[in-house]
Amino acid sequence: MIGVPWAKESKQYAVLRSNALHFAAAELAPVADDLEKTVDSPLLWKAVEKAGEMGMLAALVPEQLGGEGVDLYSLCVALEESAVECAGFAAALLFHNAALVPLIYVDRKDLVEEFTKGRPLCTVATAGEAALEDGKINGSAPFVFNVLEGTVALLFPGSGEGRKAAYVRTGAPGVETRIDPYPLGWRVSNFATLDMKSAEPVYVLDKSEKEALAATERTLYLGLAAVANGIVRKAFQKAYEYARQRYQAGKLIIEHQAMRLMLARMLCAMEEGRAVIRRACSVEELGPAIIAWRRAGANACQAAMDGVQIHGGYGYMRDYGMERLMRDAKYCQMFPRPEEEQLLRLLDMVETGT
Numbered sequence: 001m002i003g004v005p006w007a008k009e010s011k012q013y014a015v016l017r018s019n020a021l022h023f024a025a026a027e028l029a030p031v032a033d034d035l036e037k038t039v040d041s042p043l044l045w046k047a048v049e050k051a052g053e054m055g056m057l058a059a060l061v062p063e064q065l066g067g068e069g070v071d072l073y074s075l076c077v078a079l080e081e082s083a084v085e086c087a088g089f090a091a092a093l094l095f096h097n098a099a100l101v102p103l104i105y106v107d108r109k110d111l112v113e114e115f116t117k118g119r120p121l122c123t124v125a126t127a128g129e130a131a132l133e134d135g136k137i138n139g140s141a142p143f144v145f146n147v148l149e150g151t152v153a154l155l156f157p158g159s160g161e162g163r164k165a166a167y168v169r170t171g172a173p174g175v176e177t178r179i180d181p182y183p184l185g186w187r188v189s190n191f192a193t194l195d196m197k198s199a200e201p202v203y204v205l206d207k208s209e210k211e212a213l214a215a216t217e218r219t220l221y222l223g224l225a226a227v228a229n230g231i232v233r234k235a236f237q238k239a240y241e242y243a244r245q246r247y248q249a250g251k252l253i254i255e256h257q258a259m260r261l262m263l264a265r266m267l268c269a270m271e272e273g274r275a276v277i278r279r280a281c282s283v284e285e286l287g288p289a290i291i292a293w294r295r296a297g298a299n300a301c302q303a304a305m306d307g308v309q310i311h312g313g314y315g316y317m318r319d320y321g322m323e324r325l326m327r328d329a330k331y332c333q334m335f336p337r338p339e340e341e342q343l344l345r346l347l348d349m350v351e352t353g354t
Contacts, residue, residue, distance in 0.1 A: 013077055016070075020081035023054060028085035035086055035188045036324060040148055044089070044188055048118050051093060054078075058116045059097050060219065061104060066112045072219060073281035076226035080274075083230025084237075087328035088188035090230060091335075094223035095146045096121040099154040101219050102165040102205050102212035111203055115167075120148040124216060125194060126336035130157035132164050136174070136198045145335070147177060147192035152202060156213055165205035165212045174199030185327035214286055220336045221289040222280055228293075228300035228332040229273035235300075235307035235325050236266040242320075243310055253310065262306040269299035287349050290342050293332075297339070300329035 009017065027050045028035075031043040051057060059075045061067025075097060083090035099122035103112055115122050123146035130139030137157050144153060151170045156163045170177045170192075180191040205212055240263055243254035253259050273296045280288035304326040308315030315322040333339055348354075 009077075013074065016074055017077050017081060019054065020078040021084075023050060024082050024085040027051075028082060028089055032086040032089075033318075033321075035089060037187075039187070039190055041188075045119055047089060048121065051082075052116075052118045056093055057096065057118055057121075058100060058112060061100055061112055061116075065103065065107070065109045066116070067100075071281070072222055073278060075219070076222055076277050076281060079223050079226040080230040080233070083227040084234045086188065087227050087231050087234075087325070087332075088186035090227045091186045091224070091328075091331070092121055092146050092189050094220070094227060095123045098216050098219040098223065099124045099152065099167075101216045102154065102208075104215070105208040105212050106205060108203070115152055120151045121146050121189070122152045122154065123147060124154045124220065124336070126220070128194075130155050130196060132157040132159040132166060132201075132204065135200070135204075137166060137168060137196045137201055138198060139196055141194045141196075143180065143191050144194055145186060145189065145191055147179070147190045147194070153194060154216070156209075162209065163213060164209050165216075167202040167204075168194070168196060168199050169202050170194065172199065172202075185324075185329075185331040217336065218284075218286055218289045221286070221293040222277060224332050224335060225273065225277050225280075225289075225292040225296035228296035228329065229270065229277065231300040231325050231329045231332065232266055232269045232273060232296075232303040235303040235322070236263065236270065238321060238325075239263060239266065239307040239310040242314075246312075259310055262310060265306060266303045269303055273299055287346055290346055294339060294342065297329070297333040300332055301326075304329045 027047045034043055035041055055068035056078055058067035059070050063069040079090045079094055082093065100115060123144055125141035125144045127143060128139060128141035130137055130141060139157060141155060147170055149171050152167050155166050155168060157166055168175050174197050176195040178193040183191045243259050244252060246253045276292040276295050280292040307322045308326060311320055311322050314320045
């Protein structure tokens with residue numbers, strides 16, 4: 001198998017990438033198909049436990065609060081390597097880590113310890129409307145990822161003082177969970193709608209709400225870009241190997257120029273993805289993160305479609321794994337918010353200088 005070409009990283013990130021690659025190869029690759037078929041599988045929790053041993057369950061939380069205290073690019077490296085073998089697992093880790101970001105702004109080591117036990121993972125509600133009044137939350141959050149019994153979900157409900165960062169727990173009084181029966185991608189965990197009626201939050205952030213919201217969003221956008229780049233790499237690996245084995249019109253598929261063009265596009269997408277993610281991680285603004293997410297998501301969808309094309313009819317069969325990449329790639333574009341909405345937001349940000 002040929003390696004990913006030219007991108008060079010510092011020794012720190014190269015070591016991290018190597019460790020994450022070995023984790024994904026040992027813990028995710030053998031069970032990725034099973035994780036896709038069974039929600040809340042024991043295999044999932046075994047992999048989560050291993051991820052916890054590597055510090056991937058509290059990656060961004062400072063060491064004094066019990067986390068690893070790594071930077072955002074380090075998390076992206078780990079997510080990309082995990083996504084190569086199982087994008088759903090990588091997305092579950094991302095939403096869990098993003099949900100912990102507001103705790104960086106408060107000295108609540110007890111909450112960090114409570115939320116990072118590893119089962120269930122935490123999550124972030126990215127859509128819907130909720131309001132915080134008199135210490136109670138009312139509203140609804142649709143299509144929340146990573147929802148199991150007892151999941152702690154981060155919300156940003158409106159209040160008289162603007163948006164607050166608040167945590168609710170599924171199964172608590174006032175929180176009704178409706179599981180979505182047939183999600184398209186990321187099938188390692190449930191999608192659900194959370195209906196809240198006078199729900200008492202586990203915790204409400206009482207300061208730095210704007211900073212917490214911006215940091216959580218930035219983590220989600222860049223993490224999803226990394227997951228998408230992992231999908232591009234897997235699409236390239238599978239398509240390249242297949243093209244070197246199958247014949248069409250008397251010669252190997254890889255000898256056809258049209259196939260080579262598709263493979264070359266995937267190579268460009270891999271390099272582009274890492275470059276835009278690395279650049280966006282080096283600045284604090286949200287705009288570059290949204291651009292990286294949009295670019296990497298589009299690349300992942302294109303790579304998955306090209307991979308299906310190279311596989312021919314086999315590309316649609318579950319046994320070959322390309323159809324899963326196609327489904328997972330689309331979810332990288334759908335979360336945390338629709339692309340069109342974020343494009344308009346980007347223009348507003350430039351016009352207003354925010």
